[in-house]
Amino acid sequence: MDTAYLTGRTAIVTGGGRGIGLGITRALLAGGANVAVVGRSTASLQALAELGSERVLPITADVSRSAACDDITAKTRDAFGGVDIVCANAGIFPEAPVESMTDVGLEEVFRTNVFGTIALVRSAVPMLRTSTHARIVITSSITGPITGYPGWSHYGASKAAQLGFMRSAALELAPWQITVNAVLPGNIVTQGLTDMGPGYIEAMTASVPLGRLGTIDDIGSAVAFLCSDGAAFITGHSLVVDGGQILPECPDAILEATRQELS
Ligand code: NAP
Numbered sequence: 001m002d003t004a005y006l007t008g009r010t011a012i013v014t015g016g017g018r019g020i021g022l023g024i025t026r027a028l029l030a031g032g033a034n035v036a037v038v039g040r041s042t043a044s045l046q047a048l049a050e051l052g053s054e055r056v057l058p059i060t061a062d063v064s065r066s067a068a069c070d071d072i073t074a075k076t077r078d079a080f081g082g083v084d085i086v087c088a089n090a091g092i093f094p095e096a097p098v099e100s101m102t103d104v105g106l107e108e109v110f111r112t113n114v115f116g117t118i119a120l121v122r123s124a125v126p127m128l129r130t131s132t133h134a135r136i137v138i139t140s141s142i143t144g145p146i147t148g149y150p151g152w153s154h155y156g157a158s159k160a161a162q163l164g165f166m167r168s169a170a171l172e173l174a175p176w177q178i179t180v181n182a183v184l185p186g187n188i189v190t191q192g193l194t195d196m197g198p199g200y201i202e203a204m205t206a207s208v209p210l211g212r213l214g215t216i217d218d219i220g221s222a223v224a225f226l227c228s229d230g231a232a233f234i235t236g237h238s239l240v241v242d243g244g245q246i247l248p249e250c251p252d253a254i255l256e257a258t259r260q261e262l263s
Pocket of ligand 1: 014015016017018019020021038039040041042043044045061062063064089090091092093112116139140141142184185186187188189190191192193
């Protein structure tokens with residue numbers, strides 16, 4: 001792919017200062033795009049200094065508030081002249097068993113993951129309509145849309161809700177050639193994942209047919225593809241990026257077969 005394939009285009013990446021969002025930021029910058037990177041804290045935007053690019057605009061904002069989403073799109077337009085790409089990636093995933101879930105915790109997950117996604121897209125649509133290469137890419141998850149995990153039922157519901165939004169928005173925005181897609185990461189090495197502990201990491205790695213956890217650059221590449229001209233005819237699509245983790249009908253059988261193969 002031409003390394004300057006996104007030159008002249010402007011992206012917003014929420015949660016783009018660390019974790020998966022940083023992988024997306026790096027991939028879009030490598031393609032030549034201007035990138036407005038959003039996080040609630042300046043700490044999560046510190047990695048951007050290392051990128052050393054004049055094409056990065058750090059924005060401190062909380063996507064769970066609609067006024068903040070309007071502010072993000074306005075600041076991006078003022079700095080770069082418009083918005084071509086929206087990557088709604090910011091998300092939270094606190095553990096909460098069904099019985100002990102609080103209203104506050106439940107609302108926080110939905111306000112960030114669902115409301116934040118929709119409010120940002122809503123705010124950016126007028127600018128995306130004037131772009132000739134408009135793209136929306138949502139970071140969902142395999143958890144919720146495809147799989148489940150005890151303790152993350154509210155999170156899974158929020159990630160599935162993002163796909164419900166994506167499909168209708170893709171139809172609604174198609175007349176303007178605005179594509180709306182989602183990436184569904186499997187287990188990707190980030191601070192949040194590392195915090196789950198070595199036991200979780202070991203079990204998850206063992207369940208991935210490709211034999212490793214994902215990297216933030218694996219997701220960055222997938223998002224960059226969906227933002228490229230080569231993906232102009234793809235809309236309403238969910239792209240699973242998980243090393244084959246959801247494929248086995250019985251993970252134990254796969255593990256046993258791999259063990260025998262290697263012995
Ligand atoms: P992470 O390392 O915790 O990063 C989350 C980012 O989102 C941070 O930059 C954070 O910055 C920002 N953020 C959180 N709430 C925000 C808010 N209300 N407003 C603005 N920014 C906010 O998480 P991650 O693992 O990279 O996850 C990123 C996305 O991928 C999430 O949507 C998650 O559901 C999804 N995902 C992750 C995995 C995985 O294995 N890691 C798997 C599947 C899906 P501040 O803290 O400064 O706000």
